[in-house]
Amino acid sequence: MIRDITLGQFFPGNSVIHRLDPRMKIILTVVFIVFIFLAESAVSYALMFLAVVLLLIISKLPLKPVLRGIKPIMFIIVFTAVINIFWTKGDHLLVEWKFIHIYAEGLLFAFYMVLRIVCLITGTSILLTYTTSPINLTDGIEQLLAPLKKIKLPVHEFSMMMSIALRFIPTLIEETDKIMNAQKARGADFTSGSLLRRAKALIPVLIPLFVSSIRRADDLATAMECRCYRGGSGRTRMKSLKYKALDFIFLFITVLMCAGVVLINIYLPVLVV
Amino acid sequence: MAELTLKDVSYIYSAGTPFEKKALDNVNISFKSGVITGLIGHTGSGKSTLVQLLNGLLEPTEGTILLDGEDIWKNPKDITSVRFKVGLVMQYPEYQLFEETVRKDIAYGPTNMKLEKEEIEKRVSEAAFFCGITDEYFDKSPFDLSGGQKRRVAIAGVMAMKPGILILDEPAAGLDPIGREEILGGIRTFQRQTGTTVIIVSHSMEDMAVYCDEIVVMNKASVYMQGKTSDIFAQSDKLIEVGLDVPQITHLFKKMRSMGLNVPENVFTVDSAIKATLLALEKRGGAR
Known part of the structure; x- marks a missing residue:
């Protein structure tokens, strides 16, 4: 049950997207987001959709889990669509009933907004979370933020904390499962009663969980100490990241698309084709 | 005294996914x-799965678990x-x-x-x-x-x-x-x-x-x-x-027998081993 919660799902693979440098993937994601927010006309929306479909194809990811990633933001999508449908004013009135006015423009805007959000979520998750292992991701972040070391920001420590946090999520889920089972065996009931009762029923799970987390953190600190961990200064890495030709090709294409969208916005500013 | 019986019980983890794993396969057993x-x-081998099934932490994929003759999942609530x-x-x-x-x-x-x-x-x-x-x-x-x-x-x-x-x-x-x-x-x-x-x-x-x-x-x-x-x-x-495996002491006594010592074969605890050894020594002493 609790094990079913998926967090930052990484799908191991060996596609072109998987092989991109994590630093470049983070940069690409930022450029991609800019690209999505620049899109304003029908042609650029089509281009945006096409880009996401292409990403999905070359990443060789299964379609189902990618689509499942949209589920958590379904509320935002529906909310955006409703707001746009009812509150956009235009020239082509479609429905008029009491205080409700629905314009063709509203429907179109709602459609574009939904498309934009879906593309944003699936595009960035294909580029980053689905195809980059958490370790690579934190490595990438660390190296991208490396210049901040100049102003005495503890970049390495920050990324180490992040890797450790990510590493222990599955362990904690397993631990929670175990403790919940143990308390259930003693008659705990987590599923019935009022909200307050249920919250109270969680105390016997949370306290042992806190205790064991602190113990685990202490053990880990000792283990790191034993292996002479002294933070980032003078530390070399087993896997050093190197940009390859492929990374620059992707960057080039993405920047080109951005430029394309700007040009389309200027020369083809139509909403309907 | 309570009676616990398993009838044709199977349990499959993550049924219907590629990670499917059969932890128990058609188990029939009655605990004395x-x-x-x-x-x-x-x-x-499925021990932990079995004990979690016995008190209803897991629900069997197939089969029934009877507690004093009654299916424990008859009323899931x-x-x-x-x-x-x-x-x-x-x-x-x-x-x-x-x-x-x-x-x-x-x-x-x-x-x-x-x-x-x-x-x-x-x-x-x-x-x-x-x-x-x-x-x-x-x-x-x-x-x-x-x-x-x-x-x-x-x-x-x-x-x-x-x-x-x-x-x-x-x-x-x-x-x-x-x-x-x-x-x-x-x-x-x-x-x-x-x-x-x-x-x-x-x-x-x-x-x-x-x-x-x-x-x-x-x-x-x-x-x-x-x-x-x-x-x-x-x-x-x-x-x-x-x-x-069998207890260490059982291995020891087997070895002793194979060396030609007159000790019983089926010794499983240290206590019974001591008794058996003393008995064997006594016999030997008596023979002398």
């Missing part, structure tokens, strides 16, 4: 009531009452302690059963007695105790529910010999005095030989052997075949 049964098996009748002590139970005092922690189960205050107190002191927890610990925080003491408090917490069947998953794992003896001895005293059906999962053949009346051997998701402790350990070849 009023005795201590030892459950042994190689890692991954009432599964908590099954958990009161079939007490389960999980592996490393000391990590489930959470209350401010030892007394309150042991009382957690009985309180969930909505018993009278006096009854709860009575049960807490009874359970504490069997687990060797003296009065001076009652008002201490469970987090201030040693590992072995914590373990005993956690076991007492389940015993205090007075289940008809008590299941313990590796109750003595990771303890020193004295700690093992205290816990397993306490469980045996509890069993002998209350007549509860007890099922112990363990990897230690020595402990099993000393404390269990019956043995169930699991292998590859099904029941491999079941019978009296002495009968099971007499078949050492069959046990070794599935990656298990």
Whole structure:
């Protein structure tokens, strides 16, 4: 049950997207987001959709889990669509009933907004979370933020904390499962009663969980100490990241698309084709 | 005394996904009531899945589990009452302690059963007695105790529910010999005095030989052997075949026999070994 919660799902693979440098993937994601927010006309929306479909194809990811990633933001999508449908004013009135006015423009805007959000979520998750292992991701972040070391920001420590946090999520889920089972065996009931009762029923799970987390953190600190961990200064890495030709090709294409969208916005500013 | 029977029980983890794994395959077994049964098996043979099925933490994919002749999943809403009748002590139970005092922690189960205050107190002191927890610990925080003491408090917490069947998953794992003896001895005293059906999962053949009346051997998701402790350990070849073993002392006596010494073959505990050795020496002395 609790094990079913998926967090930052990484799908191991060996596609072109998987092989991109994590630093470049983070940069690409930022450029991609800019690209999505620049899109304003029908042609650029089509281009945006096409880009996401292409990403999905070359990443060789299964379609189902990618689509499942949209589920958590379904509320935002529906909310955006409703707001746009009812509150956009235009020239082509479609429905008029009491205080409700629905314009063709509203429907179109709602459609574009939904498309934009879906593309944003699936595009960035294909580029980053689905195809980059958490370790690579934190490595990438660390190296991208490396210049901040100049102003005495503890970049390495920050990324180490992040890797450790990510590493222990599955362990904690397993631990929670175990403790919940143990308390259930003693008659705990987590599923019935009022909200307050249920919250109270969680105390016997949370306290042992806190205790064991602190113990685990202490053990880990000792283990790191034993292996002479002294933070980032003078530390070399087993896997050093190197940009390859492929990374620059992707960057080039993405920047080109951005430029394309700007040009389309200027020369083809139509909403309907 | 309670009766626990499994009929054609199968359990599949993550059914319907690529990660599907059959943990139990068509298991038919009846646990003898009023005795201590030892459950042994190689890692991954399905022991832990089995014990979680027995008290309704997992629902069988197929088949039924009968408690006193009644399907425990007949009324899924009432599964908590099954958990009161079939007490389960999980592996490393000391990590489930959470209350401010030892007394309150042991009382957690009985309180969930909505018993009278006096009854709860009575049960807490009874359970504490069997687990060797003296009065001076009652008002201490469970987090201030040693590992072995914590373990005993956690076991007492389940015993205090007075289940008809008590299941313990590796109750003595990771303890020193004295700690093992205290816990397993306490469980045996509890069993002998209350007549509860007890099922112990363990990897230690020595402990099993000393404390269990019956043995169930699991292998590859099904029941491999079941019978009296002495009968099971007499078949050492069959046990070794599935990656298990017989107690060290049994090996020693076999070796002694093969060297031509006149000692009995089926010796499983150190106590009986001492007796057998003394007897053999006496015979020899008499012959001289």
